Amino acid sequence: MTPTLIPWIPALAAATIGLISLFRSEWNRFAGALCAGAIGLSFVLTLWLSSSVGSGVVESGFYDWISFGSGDNAFHAGFSWFIDPLTVVMLLVITGIGGLIAVYAHGYMKGDPGYWRFFAYVALFIFAMTTLVMADNLLLLFLGWEGVGLCSYLLIGYYYEKPKAVAAAKKAFIVNRVGDFGFLLGIFLCYQHYGTLQISTMLEGARETLAAVAHGHGAVTATDVWIPFLLMVGAFGKSAQLPLYMWLPDAMAGPTPVSALVHAATMVTAGVYLIARCLPLFELSPYALPTVATVGAVTALFAATIALVSNDLKGVFAYSTVSQLGYMFLGVGCLSTDGAVFHLVTHAFFKALLFLTAGSVMHALAGQLNIQTMGGLRHKMPVTCWLMFAGCLALAGVPLTAGFFSKDLILGDALAYAVDHGSVLFFALTFLGVVTAFLTAFYTFRLWFTVFMGEEKFEMGDEHHAADDHAGDHADEADAAHDDHAHDAPHEMPWSMNGPLVVLAAGALLAGLVLHFTGGIEHAVQHSTAAVFVDAAHSQHAGDPAGDHGGEHHAYFLGVDAHVFMQVLSSILAVAGVVLAAFVFWMKREIADKAAARFDKLIRFARHEYCINEICDAAVVLPLRRLGALFYAVDRLIINSVMDLMGGLPRWLGMGVRPAQNGRIQSYGLTMVLGVALLAVLVLVATGG
Amino acid sequence: MFGAVGVLLLMAVSFGVGNIVLTHLLGPSRKGEVKGTVYESGMNPIGSARRRFNVRFYIVAMTFLLFDVEIVFFYPWAATFTKLGGPEGDGLAGMFLVRMLFFLLTSVIAFTYAWRKGVFRYD
């Protein structure tokens, strides 16, 4: 029962909030508390669940969702759960971070006319997301997958009166649809190949094939090779990897807590989760994981360069999210699932923190997003300043912060993989990762120094989501104070909003340390389906394939252990990046200006996302539009006239039959008798013939 | 055989005649114009034959019709009752009686309903 309650409590909360808004709109103000409470309850249940799962697997059914056929052809897809330590990690992130963000949003959204709507969507999102990670079959997983997509669409388009938000919502939906199409094909292929969509059964089948191949009998079929590629398309779409990344930066049009929850901490990691969950399927195909790693590493660098030049406060973090997701894909691509999941967890902490502090700045500046207009805000908003500093440290990977440990694990594993396999590709990818690490440190602190250090300056934004500004800041003041004027000066957020941020900051600084030395994530991953396949015959730990940790052996690079090498290297790069940023954007601002003038074109090109949108338009959208125009013409000319005819036909027929309905009993009687006679004749004819 | 019929006949005739004689002797005797007119279920017999009747007559007529038809079910029952109840019967006569009583009960319910609805009230 406990697993079932975890998604359904938020679902119930969503339904309740919806009903309240219909019938008792004066209770709408409880929506936030209801939503946060429900998520909190789910979090507590998750904690309880984690103790019962331990290192094992809990499978439990809720109800038989789809069931038809019998015997061998039977198809079942239940609302039932498969919970292993990986699921628990995901659940803890979703409900834990989700709860904190809900508390923050309670303050952030206060006074917004769609207050209840926001929390109904958030609760629904938590339902879909938890269903996604708990599903024991791909169909249910897909339900959750589409569910989070829907919620993401609704939340991006939350300010539906803003054309930009609506366009962004549509873009997110459509781009995701491309990925989902691939995913759906993958699901079909899985069913065709394995005869079931039950994840555990499928993975067992995949492992058997893996073992058979390792022993030299049995072969990988073409289907085995294709399935991961199709699933991968879905994962890239949801997790905003090249080439399906472009929806994520636009998605920042949604309220900031949504950016933090959906588009940084949870939903976008669903792709990583999918690959980790189905790792054996990917291991079957010799090309799948290198492809994942390559796409991840390239995306990481690509997005980092854009983040480097972007002047949009949330945009920098959006691109940085894309970049960090790239790291995670690099991680799973080089079989470092523990590294990927580790990074997923730490990233959830620090990126949520960064978004929420960015939200605070925006909030204080009435929606201002351009960082060039800001400076020296540390005096006005000291708490926010240092909270964001903590998040930036973690993102930059400064030693001993959360980001340091997780990023380092991925890079180290990648290097070790490259050494072990002598793979030039992976050396190259590792190199990209290292460059990205430096860039990350640099652009992160570029932002921080620009906004909080230096000369104090600010310009108020032109957007009046004034209503929430006022109410959020001066909750005590009467609502009558709600005129639409912007603030005179930015100021600190109340502690009801900063409280959750402190928790997140603590996580961003300490989670890595704790998890690194307790080995919690490694342990969880090794006992889940994401465990890397170790052939029993070739392993020294035949009886215990999961082992303590796969990395019993050490790969040496230039005579140093790969992990140690990477730790040292990335520490140096991170610190160097921070120092350089401090130098350029704080101490000697003129250098930055000079450089900007010098590389103006390049910067503009990068800021324009290397014209990816235009290329995409030209390559995909335009031809489609042309084709659409062609079809439209055909439709107008031919099909429409046919349809008019067909649409008119029932009307004409109806008008023709109608006079028979003249309302007179006798003529009705006559119709009936004639009809009976005609049909009786028909029967007679049929009997004769 | 014929003696029995004769006795029955005698009883029937004497019941009818006796009643007439008794009411004549015991009842009050009034004479008048109204009393002298032709009896036609309380309607005034003089006037157009096409004039409409009070709707109550229809209702009574319909009620009569329904109760009249119920009698139809008593004939087959009465015809077979002795066979079931007699020595050659299967001893189900009791059940059979109860069933017919139940049938009667439904008629009684209908009658009570009609009564409550005021079908039999003429004021």
Next chain:
Amino acid sequence: MPTIADKLAGLWPEIVMLLGAVACLAAGLSASARTRRLTPWIAGGTMALAWIFALWTGIDADHPLGLGGVVTYVKCLVLVLGLVLLLVCAGVPEGLKQTAAAEGARFDPGLSVRGEFYFFFLLSITGVMLTAGATDLVWLFLALELTSLPTYVMIAMTRDRTVAHESAVKYFFLGALSAAMFLYGFALIYGATGFTEFGPIRDAVAVSSETGLSDPSPLMLMGIVLSVLGLCFKVAAVPMHVYTADVYQGAATPVTAFLAVVPKVAGFAALIMVLHLLGLDRLPEPVLYLLGAIGVLTMTVGNVLAFVQTNLKRVMAYSSVANSGYMMLGLMAGLGVPGNALGNGPAAVLFFLLAYGFGSIGAFAVIAALAAQRSPDGADHTDATGVADDLEYDDLAGLWWRSPVLGGVMLVSMLTLVGMPPLSGFMGKFFLIGGVLNAGFYGLVIVLVINSAISAGYYLRIAMLTFFGESSSAPAVILPEGRRGPRVVGAVIAGIAGLLIGGLPGNSVVRNAREAFEPVPAPASAEPETVQAAADESTASAPAVARSQAAGLADAVPTP
């Protein structure tokens, strides 16, 4: 040979209904105002109790046609739909001027129709239950008349407008005509076989050794044909559909909801029984032609006529005609392979009845909760309750924005009627089409799909209007709280049921409909060895079927 006592044992639900009906009659005429107010509650309690009894008496394993499961399913189905209909209909007699006058300072039993209304309501539903349980032509005839006769009175007495009387008289006269028709059919069946009991009749019908189909004598065939055509009146199928729109429009809207559902269930139950005299899975060709022709004509005529209507009740009336057409095709599809989800046409009809029932009740309940304000004089446009319920399309304009509940129910009802996945209407059509395909009538499936497309024309028009419509004149007003009363509750329940029953866990309702047609093994306690042998002979899964039937009937129909 089962004795009368055995038959009575299976009739406990009907006996309960009868007693409850009499109790309603008595309560409605009681001198105490408080007792009179209890009448609808008694009616509801009676139906709930009858439902429990129907589940408790269980499936008749000795049904002469082997349709014991269908009997129980139909009883439960009509009781559940009846409970929702009661919510929609409750308050109708109380709202009449006549009753209001009678309830004045001094109660006048001669004027109040409260007791009669609920009495007839229960009697008509009892008629449906008896129709389903009939094992004899006499019984079937009586049960069908018991279903119909109360409805004539219900139409005439629940609205003071003359159109209601017109509607009643049309329904009555044409109903009598059709009754004579199927009665003649019954007489011919009796003449052809010499029996009125279903079992012996079925045994008397020869089966052709060549084709494996029934080979009835011409007299028998004519009897079946006339019975089917006569019964078409009850389900509002061509050529007996002519009355539908006039009657539905003239009756008070809650009563219209009743008319759209209850006689239809009775008609299809009777059709299943009558056709099963020949064997539903071995119908001779002429009967198949007949059913196919009726089905195609019915759905086409219904849809094209609905297409040109503007009055909502007429639209829904012709929609009801069209839906009968779909179900007619289900009847000719045969029983399919036991245990297979698809392919059992009559089972699909049983489920479709439920889906259609909730869809229609939802739509009519919404109409009943609204009042048009088009005609300011209100003289001829208001009924006894002062409500102008002759709604046009325009009256629904933007209903969602005025009342999300009513608008939502209307939307769900329309979507379920149009067959939008995953609503119950979709499941109904899906299983219906599955059955017809399984029987190999591909042409008919194409006709059905085209007709569905036509029906989308008017269903979706209503759905769109509910959201985006803008009325040229003043749209309908929502009745005040006291007047719309339980109708809204009924509408909501119908809406939720229409939304959910298709997707209940493991498709239980659909599965129950299918299993209703599967043979019921004799009670295990009787003679273990024989039972074992019989079970082995029939199907290996028979005990499992029986168990799931026993357990599943409880959720065969969702609890309101």
Next chain:
Amino acid sequence: MLLALSSPMLSHYLLTGAVLFVLGLVGFISRRNMIQMFLCTEMMFQGVVVTLVAFSAFHGNVTGQTFVIFVLTIAAAEAALALGLVVLLFRHRRTLDASAWSALNG
């Protein structure tokens, strides 16, 4: 011909029943007076009754006759209902013409 007329057989009764039934049908469609129309439906019922009795005699069992009793009961109930309705309608329009009642159509 003469023989057939002098000794009635099953088919004669059936024919009588069918003729009654069809006469009723035709009358229903052609009459406009509601009472006459109702009588025509009664005639159809009586046609069925004759048929049933004939079959009953033919098969040598009483089932058909039992059926007849029930048919008569129903016919009586319908008669009561019909009269009630006709009176009701007559009070509204002062006419028994069925075609006066065609306000609902289309």
